[in-house]
Amino acid sequence: MSDSATTTESKSWLSSVDFKTLGPAIALILLCVVGFLLNSAFLSEGNITNLLTRSAFIGIIAIGATFVITAGGIDLSVGSMAAVIAGVMIIVMNSAVEIMGTGVATVLLGCGVSVILGVGAGWANGFLTTKGKIEAFIVTLGTMGIFRSLVTYFADGGTLSLDYGIRETYRPVYYEAFFGLPVPVWVFIFVSIAGWVLLNRTAFGRYCTAIGSSESVARYSAIKVDRIKTWTYVIQGLCVAMATIIYVPRLGSASSTTGVLWELEAIAAVIIGGTVLKGGYGRIGGTILGALILTTIGNILNFTDMISNYLNGTMQGLIIIIAVWLQRADWGKKSKPKS
Amino acid sequence: MSDSATTTESKSWLSSVDFKTLGPAIALILLCVVGFLLNSAFLSEGNITNLLTRSAFIGIIAIGATFVITAGGIDLSVGSMAAVIAGVMIIVMNSAVEIMGTGVATVLLGCGVSVILGVGAGWANGFLTTKGKIEAFIVTLGTMGIFRSLVTYFADGGTLSLDYGIRETYRPVYYEAFFGLPVPVWVFIFVSIAGWVLLNRTAFGRYCTAIGSSESVARYSAIKVDRIKTWTYVIQGLCVAMATIIYVPRLGSASSTTGVLWELEAIAAVIIGGTVLKGGYGRIGGTILGALILTTIGNILNFTDMISNYLNGTMQGLIIIIAVWLQRADWGKKSKPKS
């Protein structure tokens, strides 16, 4: 009997793969075909590398968002958080130059600051949500405004620029490649694997899912709901910190426009990937595909001048809707009872 | 026996008023006190009128959003929708000048176009959400991009501006006052009352609440869930159309920056007012207070130069969080079991 159970298991695993994973994957493949047809340079090594590197930012943040959303929360503050972390990192590193020079130590200090700020900001979001009993939407809308205005304040409305000495030391973190892949892509891969394991293979991930499914059931099942929820925001903060660490060496600057709308992009990546916005079901693999899809759309639009620039937003909107629709449609499944 | 039930009831009604209605009201009163202390002109008739008139836009849109959110949906596209409706209205009115002149007929034509577009756009959002089975977040994120880029396209990247002849005819809709209150405030009052009646005194309102509470329960009660949900988006579209009708005569133009972030403001107003983001509980009265709170925050910040302009966002964020916290805190209630 347990035998037959296993076969059914693997079958239904396959079929669940069909609809939930293949959806975004198909969308991505279609996009790539379109890109290639528009311009064969789309599949050039250089472009693929650019694409992956760009996806790394949004992807890493979206992996954090997957936890928050799976546990039934939402974080609108990530873009602003990235901006303020980048700003403070730059200020700290610039002022450390005099004492510590422009070596690796200063860069590490900057990274340390980033992680501390990310964790702290995430914790603040989590604390206000759980202990303050304020809706996550409101808390993070508030902190979004706060972080954004803080970075504007630090930058005096303009741009904070990294000292040119440190920039030289820090540069490789964005521009170097190992085994053919740029460092940000490696970080993305690492965070993805860590995120996948955490969500699918640890008690913590199970708890996130349970809380997103039903907070009261989770509470009756000995889960420390507030603590786990706070942790999801901390993880989100940590992911933002990582994304920022690889973002800063790219242009060496932060301003009040850094990270604008990243929150919507990250949430969109998560949901395109099949995670349910109301919580209880999260997919890291889907999130990664979602981030790739979003970046690819932007990339393709830069590869053609067939459409008016002004209509980029229209194309983007249409493709996002279609990508999700591809995934929701019950491919080949007979119409099932509505639930 | 039934008597005692009634008294308990009325008591609990009172206590529910305490925490849900008084919260935002207290926040608003506190804000007004602060405003008055900063500058006594805050309570001048001119300023109060300005405040109310300004709240009208966001307030009217937020009333629509109350329906969408109560029924468990979300609409991120309202700001862009307002922009594109304003744009098309202007184009239509401008081109009607030649045939119809600059009289009231042209303005009415514009208003008609606005309503048709609002209803149409809302219906599209609703249709994609219900029949396309795509999450409302994704649908409206998509249409947000689409509407925004369409208005940019129509304006050719610049600004669409209303013919000056029509402007003269149309002007009173924003600037005239009846019985001491400007027209937009009257419209706001009218929409508020209509919204309140619709949500609290009609079967439709109950269906929205039921759907937001539990779609399956609603379905089992033979409620046409998809139809009602679509209607909430249509109402949202209609509200956006109304807000646009009073917005256009104010600035006489539309561009790609019109209505940016209105969606977040509208949702924030709704939630500050006590409506639950996950659906199932909506309060029009609260939404109105929420809109007033948001406008008052901006107004107060214009009143003082004590704080760096760059920190406006910080103040705004803090006040929003505190306003909601004031409302959530169990005033005087004994600590109850965590839920």
Next chain:
Amino acid sequence: QDQIKIGVSYPTPTHAWAAGMNWHAEQAEARLEALYPDVDLILVNSPDPGAQASAIEDLVSVHQIDALVVLPFESEPLTDPVLNVKKTGALITVVDRGLSLPGIEDIYVAGNNPELGRVSAQYMKTRLKEGDNIVVLRGIPTIIDNERFDAFMAEMEGSGVNILDHKHANWNRDDGFEVMQDFLSRFPDIDAVWAQDDDIAIGVVAALKQAGRDGDGMFVVGGAGMKETIKGIMDGETLVPVDVLYPPAMIATAMDVTVAAFKSNGPVSGRYILGATLITPENAASFYFPDSPF
């Protein structure tokens, strides 16, 4: 009335140019208020046109200003609100972007957007020959961007230089970087880049360096007059050899003139159009303000 109240309204700085403008405005406020104890300048910034209209209403209803210095977010939407201020009898100074009805402002101080495009194109033509290829990165879709772009295209007309494509990079470094990366993947042969703005140019330069395509006489023309860019020009940088001025200090000029309208005996009304000077290694030193944030 003892105090002369002057409201100064401009968009919230969200990029370096605006921050420079904000800095100049604050400098001017401190300087003028110290100079004239009976003058009170009230600086307000707003994140969007609607908010700016509201802020202007508040300046009138709360502060009862005697004069308004306004850098409109956009011309159209602010025309009516400023007209309402005008009706209260206040003096109106408009900066940078003109209103859409003539005759509202008493004083007009502005940079010159079409000139910026034209000057950039003229420089391009001196460096490029027929058959050469350039790409264009534009700003945020607005009138300013259109004016600059249209003038640039008009000037390039008939030069034989191919404009491969133009995309919006939103006056933003990140967007400049990404759009340029994609242009580089897409077009194997690019001879020059018009980035229109110094922020975009920074992203473009980073992308060029990453792709190793910053040699062979490749050059980038930005605009505005960022101090780092000017410093580079003074140091003989070849990748960004020139810049086109669009000075953020114009707000200070406007404030000075407005105060002068109350304090000076001579007439000050009129139009002050600042040039879009081409900054080259020869004249760069005179545009370099190391203390400004921009």
Next chain:
Amino acid sequence: MADGAIHTTPVLSAERVSKSFGAIPVLFSISFDLRAGEVHALIGENGAGKSTLMKVMSGFIPATSGTLRVDGEEVNLPPNGQAEDLGIVLIHQELNLAEQMTVEENIFLGREIVRNGVLNRREMTAQVQKMFSDVGLDISPKARISSLSIAQKQMVEIVKATSRNARVLIMDEPTAVLTEAETGVFFEQVAKLKKRGTAIMFVSHKLQEVKEISDRITILRDGQWIATKPADEFTLDAMAQMMVGRELSDLYPPIHEADVDAPRVLEVSNLTTKNVRGISFDLRAGEVLGFSGLIGSGRSEVFESICGLSEIESGTIKIDGAEVRFSSVAQARDAGVVYLTKDRKSKGLLMEQGMQKNMTLLALPKFVKNFMLDKGAEEKALARGVRRFDIRARDPNVKAGDLSGGNQQKLLLAKVMECNPRVVIIDEPTRGIDVGTKQQIYHFIAALAAEGMSVVVISSEMPEIIGICHRVFVMRDGRIMGSVTGDAINETEIVRFAAGLKEEVRDV
């Protein structure tokens, strides 16, 4: 009673109806008919397909094959409860009320009384008030559903259904969460409806009451039709036997004498919370302690507060003589005290998740090896739970919400038992469970006690309290009225305490 009805055409009938979920068949060619003015009971083991048949017959799910007839006419019932327009009303096994809405709003949901386009709330409230006073219910029409106890919700659900003037009323285990008193009230309603000519189809696992009120009984087993006969032709034993397909021995296990000298595992004195006052009792190793009382008497609250689920105002709790105060369920669990909720839908199981995730959720730390979840061990745990509690799911990947009601209850039991507690508190252990499994559960509880574990059984079913407990405490209005021990445990004694006719003077 049924005589007059027998020769008329059935109001609603199913002919050779089959139903499969995906590839999994659940009903095999079932025929069932329902006549005006009769009560037709449907009984069968958990997972036999009773709820499924009811949903098919009321249009909520389409049959895979077979025909439905209304008044002899073949029909295609419209989906989503629209069959109500044809006079067919279903009360679901799982409560279907909108939690944040009020009682009145729920009762009239979908068929509000409207005057000039505006709700006539006064009229609706008055009607609800009248319905409630007719059945002697003390619930305010304006109370929010979320503030009601499960039993109150069930009564609201029943009132909602009966108020719809149905020709056919289909009720899936309406009495599962009701006490005997409330069941009595409910049966009066049924009798009234019957007189009006309403056809009633109903499911219950309480065979005694099935025999009492039904005219005909149909038995299902494993999705197959077994028998349909008039109620008086069945004996209780025959019903049980036909359902389970085997001879049932004694329902209740022999009670081993409790060891009066066994150590006290749990001692509670003077516990006071929001709704209960001055609760004192103790629990010995190897003892099965019953908690009886009317609904809302505060039994659940006593134990929820002990387990850290609700606030304690005062009082002391000792485990093995050491004072404790659990602030979270995790602490209670780690100390070996677990609580099995009576509200399996909103507090017990994750309805959207599979059996596996539900099974190990409470005991999850046990399954962590090197910071990772040990999937193998989890699978074994599920297999163990399925075996031990006889959880019958034809599709092992089914969502908990798609399990049959009884099997959900068994899964919940398995989940709680997975953490090997020393003290287990079971709130309504056999709610919605068939006789066969009930017997297994009673024996299981007895075996646990025999092994030295302590069990608290909170139950509204008098026979099971009497059948398996060593000692019984009776609560009323948030207080313990008294206790009965051993042979003194009998129905009259408990009822006298519960009704407040007797109160023991206890030294506290």
